[in-house]
Amino acid sequence: xxxxxxxxxxxxxxxxxxxxxxxxxxxxxxxxxxxxxxxxxxxxxxxxxxxxxxxxxxxxxxxxxxxxxxxxxxxxxxxxxxxxxxxxxxxxxxxxxxxxxxxxxxxxxxxxxxxxxxxxxxxxxxxxxxxxxxxxxxxxxxxxxxxxxxxxxxxxxxxxxxxxxxxxxxxxxxxxxxxxxxxxxxxxxxxxxxxxxxxxxxxxxxxxxxxxxxxxxxxxxxxxxxx
Amino acid sequence: xxxxxxxxxxxxxxxxxxxxxxxxxxxxxxxxxxxxxxxxxxxxxxxxxxxxxxxxxxxxxxxxxxxxxxxxxxxxxxxxxxxxxxxxxxxxxxxxxxxxxxxxxxxxxxxxxxxxxxxxxxxxxxxxxxxxxxxxxxxxxxxxxxxxxxxxxxxxxxxxxxxxxxxxxxxxxxxxxxxxxxxxxxxxxxxxxxxxxxxxxxxxxxxxxxxxxxxxxxxxxxxxxxx
DNA sequence: AGATATACATTATCAGACAATCAGAATGAG
DNA sequence: CTCATTCTGATTGTCTGATAATGTATATCT
Numbered sequence: 001x002x003x004x005x006x007x008x009x010x011x012x013x014x015x016x017x018x019x020x021x022x023x024x025x026x027x028x029x030x031x032x033x034x035x036x037x038x039x040x041x042x043x044x045x046x047x048x049x050x051x052x053x054x055x056x057x058x059x060x061x062x063x064x065x066x067x068x069x070x071x072x073x074x075x076x077x078x079x080x081x082x083x084x085x086x087x088x089x090x091x092x093x094x095x096x097x098x099x100x101x102x103x104x105x106x107x108x109x110x111x112x113x114x115x116x117x118x119x120x121x122x123x124x125x126x127x128x129x130x131x132x133x134x135x136x137x138x139x140x141x142x143x144x145x146x147x148x149x150x151x152x153x154x155x156x157x158x159x160x161x162x163x164x165x166x167x168x169x170x171x172x173x174x175x176x177x178x179x180x181x182x183x184x185x186x187x188x189x190x191x192x193x194x195x196x197x198x199x200x201x202x203x204x205x206x207x208x209x210x211x212x213x214x215x216x217x218x219x220x221x222x223x224x225x226x227x
Numbered sequence: 228x229x230x231x232x233x234x235x236x237x238x239x240x241x242x243x244x245x246x247x248x249x250x251x252x253x254x255x256x257x258x259x260x261x262x263x264x265x266x267x268x269x270x271x272x273x274x275x276x277x278x279x280x281x282x283x284x285x286x287x288x289x290x291x292x293x294x295x296x297x298x299x300x301x302x303x304x305x306x307x308x309x310x311x312x313x314x315x316x317x318x319x320x321x322x323x324x325x326x327x328x329x330x331x332x333x334x335x336x337x338x339x340x341x342x343x344x345x346x347x348x349x350x351x352x353x354x355x356x357x358x359x360x361x362x363x364x365x366x367x368x369x370x371x372x373x374x375x376x377x378x379x380x381x382x383x384x385x386x387x388x389x390x391x392x393x394x395x396x397x398x399x400x401x402x403x404x405x406x407x408x409x410x411x412x413x414x415x416x417x418x419x420x421x422x423x424x425x426x427x428x429x430x431x432x433x434x435x436x437x438x439x440x441x442x443x444x445x446x447x448x449x450x451x452x453x454x
Numbered sequence: 455a456g457a458t459a460t461a462c463a464t465t466a467t468c469a470g471a472c473a474a475t476c477a478g479a480a481t482g483a484g
Numbered sequence: 485c486t487c488a489t490t491c492t493g494a495t496t497g498t499c500t501g502a503t504a505a506t507g508t509a510t511a512t513c514t
Contacts, residue, residue, distance in 0.1 A: 009467075010281060014310075021313070022399075028315075034495060045468050047274075050496090054237060054278045055285040061313050066496045067476030075314045083245075083286060084302055101389040104335030112327065162328040165316035166393050169307060236498075261464060272499050277465090293465045294507030 009044055013052035016042055017062070021072055032062065032070035058083060077168045084172050096220075098173055103216050105167055106151065107209050109158035114200045114208070116159055123157050127197045134190050143186050144178045150193055181219070189215060236271055240279035243269055244289070248299055259289065259297035285310065305392040312399050323447075325400055330443050332394055333378065334436050336385035341427045341435070343386055350384050354424045361417050370413050371405045377420055408446070416442060 020032075032038065039049040053070060056062045059080060063073040117123045130150050137143055148171055155164050192215040199208035247259075259265065266276040280297060283289045286307065290300035311317075320328075344350045357377045364370055375398055382391050419442040426435035 014285070018310075018312070036495090047469085048467065051278060051281045051467095055282040056310075058241070058282040058285065059310060061310070064496065065476075066474065067494070069495055075311060077314070080307065080311070083241075083283075083288070084307070097387055098389060100339065101387050104332065104339075104387065104390060108331030108335040112331075160324055160328050160331065161316040162320050162325060162397065163331060165311075165314050166308075169304060169311075170389065173304065263464090274500090275498065278498095291465065292507075293505060294463070296464060 009048045010051040010055065013042055013044060013049055014056060017052055017056060021061075026072045028072050028074040030072045032072065034069050038070075077165065081168070081172050085175055095177070098170060099216065099220060102167075102170055102174075103213060105163055105170070106155060106216065107212055109155050109160055109163055110200065110208050110212065111205050112158035112160060113154065114203055114205050116157055117200055118203060124197060124201045127153060127157065128194075131190065131194045131197070134193065140183055140186075143183075144181075147178070147186070147189065154196070177219070185219075188218065192218075236275045237278040237282070240269055240271060240276055241283060244279055244283060248288075253299045255299050255301040257299045259299065261296050265297075304389050308392045308396050312396055317396065317400060320400075322404070325397060326443065326447060329394075329397055329401075330440060332390055332397070333382060333443065334439055336382050336387055336390055337427065337435050337439065338432050339385035339387060340381065341430055341432050343384055344427055345430060351424060351428045354380060354384065355421075358417065358421050358424070361420065367410055367413075370410075371408075374405070374413070374416065381423070404446070412446075415445065419445075 017038075020026075024030075026032075033041065035046050035049055035053070039046040042049060053062055053064060057064060057073070060073045060075045062070055064070050113123075127150075130146065130153055134143070134146050134150070137146060152164065152167065152171075155167050192211060196208050196211045196215065199205075199211060244265075247253075251257075253259075260268065262273050262276055262280070266273040269276060280289055280291060284291060284300070287300045287302045290298050292298075317325075340350075354377075357373065357380055361370070361373050361377070364373060379391065379394060379398075382394050419438060423435050423438045423442065426432075426438060
């Protein structure tokens with residue numbers, strides 16, 4: 001049996017809407033035709049079109065205001081996180097895969113970070129400040145936030161915005177595991193953070209790489225059971 | 228003026244649905260009440276409930292099958308990235324940034340690919356076959372497809388599915404640049420592909436890395452003007 | 455017992471209607 | 485003329501009701 005599956009209209013509409021936006025090079029804030037017109041254009045009922053737009057609206061890809069119409073929205077990952085952060089249904093690839101992916105992304109960015117660090121002294125200073133914040137915090141929940149923020153800042157310092165966006169998505173899948181960590185598990189991480197940025201500061205990418213790898217993989221044994 | 232904003236019913240329903248899932252500790256695959264029942268329970272019309280479920284379905288948070296009903300779904304990174312091509316980080320990223328991001332991702336995956344290649348001989352064979360396909364093609368459009376497919380396969384061979392998903396996203400933004408390439412620009416790429424997988428086959432990750440870096444950056448000068 | 459056909463529950467999609475809301479035009483007052 | 489107010493048209497938000505498509509489970513027949 002060929003695993004045919006009924007193509008649902010709204011999925012087609014979703015794709016066509018996305019294509020409509022990209023094809024027209026529409027930017028956030030740009031107006032879209034109204035529902036009736038789009039529905040007619042796509043040859044579907046207004047309801048089917050609505051189901052598509054409403055779904056996209058949850059991502060922020062489009063926005064709709066009563067009495068105004070549809071506009072292209074600004075995708076912000078916070079909104080995505082908000083909807084995906086709640087626990088039950090996210091269990092994607094194995095933890096190992098996700099962990100390895102993080103290693104690839106974060107380590108791959110290090111050379112770029114080192115380069116920028118050499119050019120701009122504030123980069124190192126800002127990262128140091130983050131480690132200091134870490135040291136002065138006792139609250140577990142705050143630590144989790146700071147840890148995420150640090151790794152994000154480290155990536156951000158590379159100047160590769162796409163990687164930062166991708167990392168934000170990955171973090172969603174790590175959220176659950178962070179919550180299960182104990183206070184003691186975090187302590188070694190603080191100095192590891194410091195060693196990483198110090199190595200970068202000294203333009204020793206190889207050392208920073210090794211420190212970061214160990215730092216990420218340190219959690220491997222502590223996070224829940226692999227698939 | 229307090230920025231009051233009409234609370235849309237479907238947003239309330241979305242929240243209640245998420246709460247319903249978390250409160251009941253429902254796991255992927257678990258059944259939900261049917262649409263009419265849920266609508267009644269939430270005190271909204273079936274349509275409003277549908278708009279909420281359909282929106283959540285785009286994320287994979289819930290799944291619905293005709294004739295079966297609603298079930299709790301599994302959120303997977305692939306599905307999320309699939310719809311996130313509109314993220315500002317990707318749209319506003321300069322060509323240089325996107326190119327660097329590709330370098331990070333593809334090179335970072337090489338060690339994993341090499342490892343899998345050592346364990347499974349078919350990995351190398353499959354990649355070789357792709358290069359052969361390349362050699363026997365004269366059509367420009369076909370070359371573009373094969374090139375995308377090759378790089379995708381190379382990533383896929385690493386076993387890191389999240390990276391593949393991210394790469395798929397990136398490729399969207401390289402599409403237009405590929406179209407601007409001439410036939411002659413592609414010729415050197417064929418053998419570069421071969422050299423990369425051969426180096427991996429010999430477990431020479433360093434060489435593969437250097438080949439791949441040069442291969443990707445070869446296009447740098449040929450692709451449109453940097454931002 | 456096994457294969458086939460039927461019935462039922464459920465979602466998918468549609469059409470039409472009315473209410474709520476907003477932006478801008480028309481109107482009026484000063 | 486300028487500003488505030490009202491009105492109007494456009495657009496989305498929500499509802500009701502109905503029909504088609506689909507998958508599961510039951511019942512039926514061989």
